[in-house]
Amino acid sequence: MYETTFELISSAFYFQNFSLHSRGQDYFLAAEHSPLMHFWSLSIEEQFYIGFPFIVLAFGLVGGILKIRSREFIFAGILIIFTISLGASLYYGVILGADVYYLSQVRFWELAAGGLLSFAPKVRFDHRVSEAISWFCISGLVACIFLIDASMAFPGAVAVAPVALAAGFIYFSDTQRSWTWRLAIRNAGFRSIGDWSYSIYLVHWPVIFFYLRVADAQLSAVEGIVLAAASIGLGAASYYLIEQPFRGRHHQTRTVVAPLGVAAIALPLLAAGAAYLPRLLNPENGMQTDHPGALVLTDGVAAPENVDFVPSLRLVRDDRADVYGDGCQVRPEGVVPIPCRYGPGRGGPVIALLGNSHAASFVPAFQELAERNQGTLIVHTKSACRFVLETARIGRRPYTECSQWVAAVIDTLREDAPDFVVVSYSSGGVAYGPGEDTDVLRERFARSARDTLAQLRDAGLRVIVLRNNPRMDNDAPQCLAGGGDCITPRVSALSGDDLAYQAATELGVPVVDMTDAFCTQTECPPVIGNVLVWRDSGHFTATFSRTLANELERRFALAAEQASD
Template identity: 25%
Template sequence: MERIRYREDINGLRGIAVLAVLFFHLNLGILPGGYVGVDVFFVISGYLISSIIYREILNNRFSLTTFYERRAKRILPALFSTILLCSLMAYWQLFPIELVSFAKSVMASALFSANIYFYSSLGYFSPAADEIPLLHLWSLGIEEQFYILFPFLLMFLARKSFKVLVITIISCLVISLILSQWMLYSRPTAAFYLLPFRAFELLIGSLVAIGQLPRLSGKQLPFIVSATGFGGILYAIFLFNPQTRFPGFAALLPCIGTALVIWAGEQACPLLNKMISINPWRWVGNISYSLYLMHWPVIVFTKRFYPHTEHFIYPVIVITLSFILAYLNYTFIEQRFRHLRPQLNPQKVLAGSAALIFLVALTSSLTIYKHGFPDKRNKRLNKILAYVNYDYKPGYHYGTCFLDENQNPDQVDIADCLPQEPQNKSAILWGDSHAAHLYEAFKENLATKGYSTGLLSASACPPIIDMDVTARPYCRRFNEIAFANILKIKPKILILSAIWFADPHTMDMLEKTIQRLAKEKIQIVILGISPIYKANVPLLIANFLVMKIPMQPTKDMLDVEFLARTDKIMLKRFGGRNDIQYISIMDSFCSDYICPLMTKAEVPLYYDGAHFTAAGSKLVVKELSPLILGA
């Protein structure tokens, strides 16, 4: 297979991209849009792969077997060494119930479908991202699927006219882009994880590779094009943030920026391209694949050993370990296999790769079948761990009174979610999952006082009218329907509960919602934010049991900074007013941010890091109910 000209500037671009991703994942706040480094990788990948395939097809030297053999030698050794290292850590550190999920992600990664697996398995109530060691391999899944499909398209089209080839690629690019933008408003998770809605990024690179773009003459024009491209990439890295609707049209900025940098460096080498062609950028670019593979597992497993992520030493540990492991993986695995004897039969390489994939899948299947190899003798531990898979859906009345992110509220009958009693003896709980997790307890408690209680809730959708939520396209419409029903019923008590983000805009919109409700002479109660832990609480309790140390809740377990700031802002804005009642759950349920973890019967009060179990909600409502009813 022919080699294309080695581009040191592209290697440097890889270095910038992987560092952007690394610093974004460290959550330091300095690169809020660092996640676009992945999109830079996509464009580079599309460019390089298309250059190789297209040139060989034109020269009648392209072989699918040889292409996949080279991809296998390039991708699989470093990938499987990472999976092996993570597996050793997982079998040592993870509890059986976590090990099952890990094994499923290993199998999906080995079968080039990590993105599909995480799309189908992750949700609002799934483990936090920083608890999933192989989550970052979703991007590798997209690239691998592209590598499998795209050569066939090029083989077919390259034999047609050049015009047909370019028009087809542009058409596929535009369709993918439009679908990606559209899916942001209906299925944002699909837009993020799945190839059809990311393909346009790789195809932008392909277009630069085979589109026969005009030459950039002189010295100034290449510099201007390159500077414009870098400007787009840096703008996205520094000014995008996790709330940016992405990918969709927003992804065009870093992607076209990358394409411009690559294009500018094709004939000449502008100053900016030369600047990233030198060390340290080039060196980081060399190890960028291994650094990307290693950095996320390092973050995940380091947090289990050293959960104090706010300390300055934490990023130092992560960066140091990531670079050491990446260098070792690059030097002793990636390079050695990449330059495996050229005379080695491609069929043998592919057969060996298939055997390795089968072995990994078999080992993962055994782990799943054995339920993570639990210690059946430790019934106390297993009882706690069972709450990791706590079935919250019945208590939430999932699908009717609590809508997930993909449910269109116009297609749901909420009649059974509304209180059935007259106005003077009715109450409604309105909000997100932090309303839903209290519903059954409030329903039971208020029933003893003669109240009928209803629930109107949706995932990650605060009870605020006329406000859009980036990741929840149906939130605004849901709140319109909820608000209309509240005005129609006019319950005696309306309880607003959510995981509040006390930014000025959200607080202003909440104030406007309250002002519109206040005219209806409804008793309005705002419940403050409930405890949010840095880790899954059942796993936290399990760690205490395994280490055989006294179970003593501490402030360090909670995200105290976020909780204290949110409570302070909301108390100042809504506390002590006559038109509404603000109740701080943190003050009512906890003592100076030290909150109980489980009942005396060793039943966890939470099933993740932020949501109450039935036992937890009963304890909380027991404290809140007298404050609401004034008794």
């Protein structure tokens, strides 16, 4: 409820994009998000529309003072904004590889392109040249629909193509009032869609969001067409029954027609929401009986046959721990700890879980332990950051943000003094050292892994290492979608260089090894107990994580006893 309320506030006051960025929410993992997700782009638009007129006015005034033609000076000012924003988009998104999808400063250039277009001088070309360029731009825009996908860094360099093509079409078509202009712009149908577009945008995502959760199945082409038609219909109804009456001058029309319009739009969405509510209130949906998950391997529970596994292939990418939605999975550029606290905190043990996204995968299981034991779980996780004080290499640069964050977390733990500290992170890791031998750098990093555990222990903390989860040889959801068996041999799944596990063994630090909950003695299947284990090749689902609680509780109790000796 708190998160939904905050989304309502951030949407109403136009900072939804910054809210989503701070919480690390991935736009392309849409099933994880709320019906308000689409307000992020409206936030950027309104920020631009509120601030841009003042910038234009300022440049116009300065141009007047300097005796420069205002139009030319404003054009230069918009060009400066365009260049700075595009440069930031390319630098952060392409060179640094940072996730800046929602940030306004790397998006303003797209809107500023329209400003440049409006102030650009009109140059007349031969009508055949204009017509050819117009058709080229339209064809390019259609091609972008099929060529640009979620794997590409966006908005970065990839976004230049659709923006440039759209601007080119408007400029060259508008200059000559060409046949393409009459076909695409002056066409009555397209103009109606343009009139309704704002309303369509407002309703389309809630329609899709609720339908997908009620259907709980992959969206077919026919369903997509039906939902598009429904969104257009609701958008048109909103335009005529809500927008237009409120723009009119007749108070009576607004008082009578507007409520009917609100009802016409709200009732379908409320009906979809009501259908979704039971799923929201009971997300496990019979987990204990039909989907025992890891309990099949750890507790000998039988899984019923002819039951579809959960989460579905459509939803599996979004089936992540709460730390992502709660904003405490620190992003690669972050250095300040952002702990999340879970559990009732009524006198039970206080456990701090440290590591990267692999540790985060275990959060749902630890949350269950905190609930059972009236304890508290404190989570410190950071993307791509192994909990080692030595500066690691990420890409071709030093990952100083990771080592700084680790040092800050250790300082925080000294103050918080939890009952137990659990360290877990992905295998591998190499220290940063340009020109040095890779084996030397790997050994330096391993030595620092031991030193980091020793420093935690020397601080008076009871340290436990949680062995890294197995790793599949394939992207399990993608493999299952292709019809494969997708099984990975156990020996292959455990072949990674788990530095935390090795350091714990050398230092005598207790270890919790959950491998037997993921694998039989010979193989690691992608589905266990009617639960899809993996959401990619190395991260397991939150649904499966919750089924680990029994085994984790048993093994953690033994490790805690050893750590307390």
